[in-house]
Amino acid sequence: MKAVVVTDPPKASLDDADRLSACGLSTVHEACGRRGYLGPRMRPVWPGARIAGTAVTALCWPGDNWMIHVAVEQCGPGGTLVVATNSPCSDGLFGELLATSLGARGVRGVVLACGARDVAELQAMGFPAWSTAVSAQGSVKATLGSVNGPVVVEGQLVHPGDVIVADDGVVCVARADVPRAVTVSQARLEREERNRKRFQAGELGLDVYGMRGELQRLGLRYINHREWAAGEDV
Known part of the structure; x- marks a missing residue:
């Protein structure tokens, strides 16, 4: 993709994102036909985090977090920043200061196909982050990428405005499929609650x-x- 920033991509409803968050990643993934899962390498950098929000995407070069800084301007309340690199990278492209900036803009969390750093600080802030690595290796700001174009993260295509659901891992729900995903996920959650009561009764x-x-x-x-x-x- 060319070095561009798309400023106004269409987005899924935040109300629907909240409904999917209440269902949880595993329920959403199963209910949606086991699609959109970013795989077992994408892990929360601190335990207990749970979010859902609309994706803002950034494509960076390995070792270069310039486009993350550019993407912050495009982020707002309810957003989830999704960072991809155009070849494998485990460097710590994201840390406390960027999290502070995103938190001030109402962003719900980040999903990083690269490394995160400042884990203790992120946990103390309560800022949720998922990444494929934790690394103190720093970054440069030298090469243009893009913001709010389609990106591939752990084999899954993510478009800006898709819903990102994250807790033990991360799943992406395509914007067009979000209303259906809400319906089938809530139905599955209700079914699981009925089964839970039967298990509690000893069945x-x-x-x-x-x-x-x-x-x-x-x-x-x-x-x-x-x-x-x-x-x-x-």
């Missing part, structure tokens, strides 16, 4: 999920120890 997953018939069809047998010792399980 087994075998019965809650109706597994016994299929296990029997596939040939699973129950035998006692005498039968097992006599080789009768063969």
Whole structure:
């Protein structure tokens, strides 16, 4: 993409983002057909963080965080900054001072396909960040990238205005699919709550999920120890 900043990309509803946040990443990911997950390398830099917001995207060169500074101006309340690099990078392109600037603009968190630094400070601030690395390696400001264009993070395409849901990991919900995602995620959450009550009452997953018939069809047998010792399980 050319060195441009798109100043007014369309965005998903923040109310819908809040509804997805209440459902949680795992529920949203499963309900949406297991799409949009940024994978196990994308981890919270401090435990317990949980957000959902609309994506502002920045594409940087490895070791260069200039476009993050440019992107801050495009961020506002409810936003989540998503940073990609045009080749692999683990340098710490984001830390406390950038978080302070974003926090002052009402940004909910950052997702970094690179390194984060100042982890203790980020946790003390309560500023949520997810990254593929933690690194004290610093950065330069020398090469232009772009802001608010499509980026690829851990194999997933992210457009500005998509909803980013993050807790134990990160999932991206395409802007056009957000209303449907809210509906199916809330339905799944309600179903999980019904199942939770059954588990609390002592029922087994075998019965809650109706597994016994299929296990029997596939040939699973129950035998006692005498039968097992006599080789009768063969």
